[in-house]
Amino acid sequence: MPLTSTQVGAIGENLLINAVMKASDGRLSPFQPLADDCGLDVLFFDKLTGNSVAIQLKCRTVTIRNPYTGKRGNSVHFMVRQATFNEARAAYVVAALIDEALTHFVTTWFIPMAELPNMSKATGGHLVIRPNKSATSADKFTSYRCHTAEQLAQRIIDVCERAV
Numbered sequence: 001m002p003l004t005s006t007q008v009g010a011i012g013e014n015l016l017i018n019a020v021m022k023a024s025d026g027r028l029s030p031f032q033p034l035a036d037d038c039g040l041d042v043l044f045f046d047k048l049t050g051n052s053v054a055i056q057l058k059c060r061t062v063t064i065r066n067p068y069t070g071k072r073g074n075s076v077h078f079m080v081r082q083a084t085f086n087e088a089r090a091a092y093v094v095a096a097l098i099d100e101a102l103t104h105f106v107t108t109w110f111i112p113m114a115e116l117p118n119m120s121k122a123t124g125g126h127l128v129i130r131p132n133k134s135a136t137s138a139d140k141f142t143s144y145r146c147h148t149a150e151q152l153a154q155r156i157i158d159v160c161e162r163a164v
Contacts, residue, residue, distance in 0.1 A: 011102050012059030013041055023153035039084025040091060046160035053159050054091040061100050074134045079126040089113055097133055107133050109144040110155045
């Protein structure tokens with residue numbers, strides 16, 4: 001029996017938390033809500049500034065299939081439920097492509113929640129984005145792409161430092 005999308009999401013959350021803590025050398029400390037009723041999965045507290053960043057995490061393990069060839073391409077499909085979306089909230093979406101073995105991130109995108117409506121397509125009660133995982137891609141998500149956990153951790157730290 002394969003893992004459910006909920007299980008993949010839980011594994012992804014733990015991978016993200018561990019990777020960011022390690023990449024920040026312990027500067028960022030994670031907090032997870034007991035009830036995920038507002039769409040936020042983790043809050044990273046910056047021990048140096050005292051500020052924090054709220055994150056909604058979306059994980060996938062595969063890219064989209066080409067409808068003509070059936071082969072996997074470079075685009076990754078992520079959906080944010082409009083019911084939990086709040087652009088006024090100072091929060092971020094981390095869209096993460098995880099390897100199929102569920103051991104590490106292939107790439108992540110760190111996107112301000114307020115910018116999501118302009119970058120997504122609204123369909124079926126969701127905001128849908130399809131960033132390209134290729135390092136040479138020049139799509140509208142390129143500036144949000146983080147190739148390493150260190151880059152992601154630094155972007156979270158940058159947000160915390162700007163809030164001072």
